[in-house]
Amino acid sequence: MLTVSGLKTFYGNSQALFGMTLEVRAGEVATxxxxxxxxxTTTVHSIMGIIQSQEGDIQYEGQSIRGLSSYAVARRGIGLVPEGRQIFPNLTAHENLVATAANWGNQKTPWTADRIYDLFPGLAARRSSMGNLLSGGEQQMLAVGRALMTNPNLLILDEATEGLAPLIRNEIWKSLEALKGEGLSILVIDKNVKDLARIGDRHHIVEKGRVVWTGNSQELLADEELMHRYLGV
Known part of the structure; x- marks a missing residue:
């Protein structure tokens, strides 16, 4: 579904990606x-067109999307849950959801606000609350819901559970498992290795702007030296 190959991205004269390569297949969770x-995050921003890469290619569903603007990438069917959530603070939770609603791919059973509330029951009780009055966990649920309201074929989460309480983290992981069960392709960034290993099918470890290791969960958990060297666990 998504293949990133040889990606090089710069901030001015400073190079951030040095040939980034990764793959997300249809229906799998990649990390x-x-x-x-x-x-x-630079990789995610390059995929989404928030930052334009200078070399390499980004293939999505068989077509190159490198060089497209971020709104054009979103219309192709990629939804982003950004680091820091970035919800609209002066809109209610419900308004945040309907503000992004779209079905560019003509999904037969598109996401609706009611489906989001079924996925996150705690958010339903806060549907009339302004975005800036929601807790961090509620904002993260809302950010996931807002991305789903675009009806993506690929969902990207940047720091999926950063700074969240354990109960909220568990709810986010449960929701991702449910989405995987529905066949949604997911690319997720997070620091909780055990949770990523539990739900992930393919893992990529990044060091200094390039992928230095790729493998499955069994291979990841079996290599303590690898995790200590690159992940600090």
């Missing part, structure tokens, strides 16, 4: 792991 500052 990007690595310490802070290694290029994970």
């Amino acid at each position: 990007l792991m690595g310490r802070n500052g290694m290029g994970k």
